[in-house]
Amino acid sequence: xxxxxYLSPIGELAIFSNGRALTKIELVNSNFAAxxxxxxxxxxxxxxxxxxxxxxxxxAARxxxxxxxxxxxxxxxxxxxxxGxAARxxxxxxxxxxxxxxxxxxxxxxxxAAxxxxxxxxxxxxxxxxxxxxxxxxxxxxxxIPYGKTITYGELAALSGSPKAYRSAxxxxxxxxxxxxxxxxxxVAHNGYGGFALGIETKKFLLKIEGxxx
Numbered sequence: 001x002x003x004x005x006y007l008s009p010i011g012e013l014a015i016f017s018n019g020r021a022l023t024k025i026e027l028v029n030s031n032f033a034a035x036x037x038x039x040x041x042x043x044x045x046x047x048x049x050x051x052x053x054x055x056x057x058x059x060a061a062r063x064x065x066x067x068x069x070x071x072x073x074x075x076x077x078x079x080x081x082x083x084g085x086a087a088r089x090x091x092x093x094x095x096x097x098x099x100x101x102x103x104x105x106x107x108x109x110x111x112x113a114a115x116x117x118x119x120x121x122x123x124x125x126x127x128x129x130x131x132x133x134x135x136x137x138x139x140x141x142x143x144x145i146p147y148g149k150t151i152t153y154g155e156l157a158a159l160s161g162s163p164k165a166y167r168s169a170x171x172x173x174x175x176x177x178x179x180x181x182x183x184x185x186x187x188v189a190h191n192g193y194g195g196f197a198l199g200i201e202t203k204k205f206l207l208k209i210e211g212x213x214x
Contacts, residue, residue, distance in 0.1 A: 002102035006109040009116050010202050017104035021126035024177045025108075032201040112180065118209060121147035123181045135172035137161060142176065145186040148210040152190045170195070180206065188214060 001023070006013045011031045016024040107125060114120035129139050137160040145151055151159075157169035169187075174197050176184040185206040188194045193214055196203035207213070 002105055004102065004105040004109065006112060008112060010198070010205060013112070015105040015108050015112075017102050017108070018128065019102065019104065021128040022104055022108050022178055022181060023128050023130075025179055025181065027179075027198045027202070030199055030202065032199055032205075108181070115180070116209065125181055127178055127181060129177065129182070131172070131175065131177075134160065134162065134165070134168060135175060138169050138172040139176055139182055142173065142184050142187060143182050145183055147183075148212060150186045150188045150207070150212060150214075153187060153194065154190065156187055186210075186212075 002017045002019060004015050005028070006015055009031070010027065012028040014024075014026040014028050015022070016026075104126065111120055111123050111125060115123070129136060131139070138156060141156055141159040152166075153170045153173065154163070154166040156173070157163055157166040160169060162168065173184045173187050174195060176182050176197070179185065179198055183206075185196060185198075185203045193200055193203055193207075
């Protein structure tokens with residue numbers, strides 16, 4: 001199993017491949033985590049972007065004297081997280097994926113970067129999904145949801161052959177091993193956003209990129 005890290009706008013993503021196809025994407029550290037304790041859920045929707053901006057500003061101002069571990073001594077958790085993010089991002093360039101250990105992860109990171117920049121609407125990556133037959137059906141139908149569109153868990157269940165199994169469809173959606181590429185953030189509740197394995201703030205952020213508000 002090959003693994004590479006991509007420092008994305010939502011946080012550190014671990015990208016896994018078996019050498020033939022993409023097998024898993026995990027959110028290792030969320031950029032939204034630092035704001036949760038000090039903001040309301042509504043405020044948190046905008047918090048990540050502000051932290052990112054703060055990190056970039058602080059990196060520019062402190063580049064000559066900031067070390068990777070300096071932020072451990074910060075008196076404020078928000079400042080600590082911002083400087084920590086800046087220190088990690090100092091290592092990341094637009095061509096970071098050129099150093100990846102695997103061609104699949106390299107291409108995945110390139111396409112993810114384009115997606116977050118609003119330049120890519122459909123991923124073209126080989127994926128391998130393993131699971132129970134119903135979940136495999138659910139994931140295949142999730143892959144068909146167009147950019148900028150959403151469907152409900154009930155609609156997904158119907159597409160997957162079991163109209164009444166909306167809870168099972170939701171469970172399978174939450175177990176999707178390759179989020180974003182297999183766009184489970186486009187599956188929502190009939191009365192709102194619903195859940196998301198990477199966090200509701202991340203789901204809102206991804207849908208906002210695609211021009212969707214609920």
